[in-house]
Amino acid sequence: xxxxxxxxxxxxxxxxxxxxxxxxxxxxxxxxxxxxxxxxxxxxxxxxxxxxxxxxxxxxxxxxxxxxxxxxxxxxxxxxxxxxxxxxxxxxxxxxx
Amino acid sequence: xxxxxxxxxxxxxxxxxxxxxxxxxxxxxxxxxxxxxxxxxxxxxxxxxxxxxxxxxxxxxxxxxxxxxxxxxxxxxxxxxxxxxxxxxxxxxxxxxxxxxxxxxxxxxxxxxxxxxxxxxxxxxxxxxxxxxxxxxxxxxxxxxxxxxxxxxxxxxxxxxxxxxxxxxxxxxxxxxxxxxxxxxxxxxxxxxxxxxxxxxxxxxxxxxxxxxxxxxxxxxxxxxxxxxxxxxxxxxxxxxxxxxxxxxxxxxxxxxxxxxxxxxxxxxxxxxxxxxxxxxxxxxxxxxxxxxxxxxxxxxxxxxxxxxxxxxxxxxxxxxxxxxxxxxxxxxxxxxxxxxxxxxxxxxxxxxxxxxxxxxxxxxxxxxxxxxxxxxxxxxx
Numbered sequence: 001x002x003x004x005x006x007x008x009x010x011x012x013x014x015x016x017x018x019x020x021x022x023x024x025x026x027x028x029x030x031x032x033x034x035x036x037x038x039x040x041x042x043x044x045x046x047x048x049x050x051x052x053x054x055x056x057x058x059x060x061x062x063x064x065x066x067x068x069x070x071x072x073x074x075x076x077x078x079x080x081x082x083x084x085x086x087x088x089x090x091x092x093x094x095x096x097x
Numbered sequence: 098x099x100x101x102x103x104x105x106x107x108x109x110x111x112x113x114x115x116x117x118x119x120x121x122x123x124x125x126x127x128x129x130x131x132x133x134x135x136x137x138x139x140x141x142x143x144x145x146x147x148x149x150x151x152x153x154x155x156x157x158x159x160x161x162x163x164x165x166x167x168x169x170x171x172x173x174x175x176x177x178x179x180x181x182x183x184x185x186x187x188x189x190x191x192x193x194x195x196x197x198x199x200x201x202x203x204x205x206x207x208x209x210x211x212x213x214x215x216x217x218x219x220x221x222x223x224x225x226x227x228x229x230x231x232x233x234x235x236x237x238x239x240x241x242x243x244x245x246x247x248x249x250x251x252x253x254x255x256x257x258x259x260x261x262x263x264x265x266x267x268x269x270x271x272x273x274x275x276x277x278x279x280x281x282x283x284x285x286x287x288x289x290x291x292x293x294x295x296x297x298x299x300x301x302x303x304x305x306x307x308x309x310x311x312x313x314x315x316x317x318x319x320x321x322x323x324x325x326x327x328x329x330x331x332x333x334x335x336x337x338x339x340x341x342x343x344x345x346x347x348x349x350x351x352x353x354x355x356x357x358x359x360x361x362x363x364x365x366x367x368x369x370x371x372x373x374x375x376x377x378x379x380x381x382x383x384x385x386x387x388x389x390x391x392x393x394x395x396x397x398x399x400x401x402x403x404x405x406x407x408x409x410x411x412x413x414x415x416x417x418x419x420x421x422x423x424x425x426x427x428x429x430x431x432x433x434x435x436x437x438x439x440x441x442x443x444x445x446x447x448x449x450x451x452x453x454x455x456x457x458x459x460x461x462x463x464x465x466x467x468x469x470x471x472x473x474x475x476x477x478x479x
Contacts, residue, residue: 011313016255017194018314019293021300029305 032060035078037093039071045090052082052091102274104267107235108174108200108260109134111242113144114280115198116287117172119164121149121157125179126212127264128202132174146172154183158190158197165195166302168292170246174200176264178207180218190257191226191318193302196249196290197257199227200242202268203364203415205450213451214264216364216415219392220424226318228258228325229393231363235272238262240342241390243283247332250285253324263415264451266365275340283335325394346399347391352378353403356385358463361400361429362413363389366447366454370413373459384463395428401436404429409441411466413459414473415448422473443469447476 008014015021048067053059060076061069071082083091102110108131112120120139122132138144149160154175161171175183180201190197201222205215222229228248232238238260245258262268277283294300306314326347333345351371353359360370367388377384387403389396404410410433414423422430426444433440443466448454454476462476 011316014310014313014317015293016317017192017293017302018304018306018310019300019302020304021298023299023301025304029307 030074032072032074032076035073035076035096037078037080038073038096039076039078039080039082040092040094041069041071042090042092043068045088047088047090049087051085051087055081055085057081098276098278099273100276101271102235102239103130103269103271104232104235104238104262105130105202105269106134107239107274108242109138110274110276111239112172113138114277115170115172115243115246115284116144117146117198118169118287119149119161120146120172121151121160121164122173122175123151123154123157123179125154125176127204127268128174128176128179128200130268131200131202135172154179155186158183158186161197162186162190162193162195165190165197166193166292166294167296168288168290170250170287171197172199173197174202176202177204177218180221181206184221187222187227188225189303192314193293194255194318194321195257195293196246196255198242198245198249199257199259200238201259201261202264203261204264211450212264214266214364214415214448215450216261217417219261220416220418222259223393223424226256226322227393228254228256228329228391230258230260230390231392232260232262232267232390233364233367233388234267235270235274236342237390238267239274239276240336240340240344243277243280244329244332244336244344246284247335248325248329250290251328251332252290254321254328255290256318256321256325261364263365277336277339283332283339322394326391326396329391344390347389347396348399348403349388349390350403351386351388353385353387355383357383357407358385358409358411358466359404359407360384360386360411360413360459361389361425362386363392363425364415366413366415369454369456370459372456373463376456376460377463382463389425392425395432397428397432397435400429401432401438404433404440405436405438407440409443409466411462412442412444413448413454413462414444414446417446417449417475418473426473441471443471444473445476446473
């Protein structure tokens, strides 16, 4: 099925039984708004050990060419694992909003 | 062709005539003879279905969900604890809009352990989206099972359907059953509905839906369920043309026209109710009886029309509903309230756990109902 055909104009056009006829639609579910705590990365403290990148369950930690990391807030649910595993406390969890 | 069949064998013959592609079930008393008979039909070649052997009822329904997802016509049967073990995926089948057909031989829920009839298992499914039919004889088991396929697979519906009947009084009692000569004249052709999944066009089923999408999906189900009575009446109309037997209203009335009191029942007890109506009528007491075939969606309009202007409605509920009126009596009360009818409503919880209910019991219930206030009473016998 084409992507256009899977853009229901109204609830009456929803596929029966909520079948999802395309792959990778989970990418359009921005689960980041479930987050209560927001990880803040203090880049100056980061030692590029990549423990956060390994442990992130989403994965919402992006690894760059030089092994520096950034956080994808579209999908980070704020679980705080990254902050807990960081050996140099470069990630701080702060309240959202 | 007329055969001497138990209710369970009547179900198996209906399924043979519907020629499903996949059958999966797990044995439980009193359902097991259905599946044994179907295994014989597969063995003899009369039924060309794949039988999926499983380790539980949950897996049986899960197997059918998989099979129906790619367009297979399916069947399973269960009872009591088996239905409860299957329960999670019973709802899943409806939400996924899969026209699975199931036989439910009603049996009491434990504890204490009991293998006899009680409708508590049946009522647990009442809000799930399954079309729910209740048969009170082997003939009705056969007919309603065929109608169940017509309703479930109709493109305006696409919801699973179950047919229930009483343990032993119907499931194991031999009665003459007239078969439909050519069931293909009644049933939709196979493949008439579009299944959600196909190997050549990958998709996924059972994904996360956010609140709005979940609500909208349920709303589509609500609309599909609203179309069931019409589709049921159409299918029943085709059966009537073939056989003369008429289920199209979803309920049967017996001597209701000039009655002041109407008994309402489902299942095998209805035979005793009819006898009691005749006995009371012979003494000049104006009573009638109403039997429900189509329990979900409930025929509020029709039931209210029958009861409008009557003095009393007596519901025989084969279950104990703890903390509230039983579901059938509640549905009758709703029908009356929606139409603004003022009819005294008395419910007797009778035949619970397989207790025999006789014509004399029903006559005695009539007398007891006259003396009592409206409400629910436990019938312990005379």
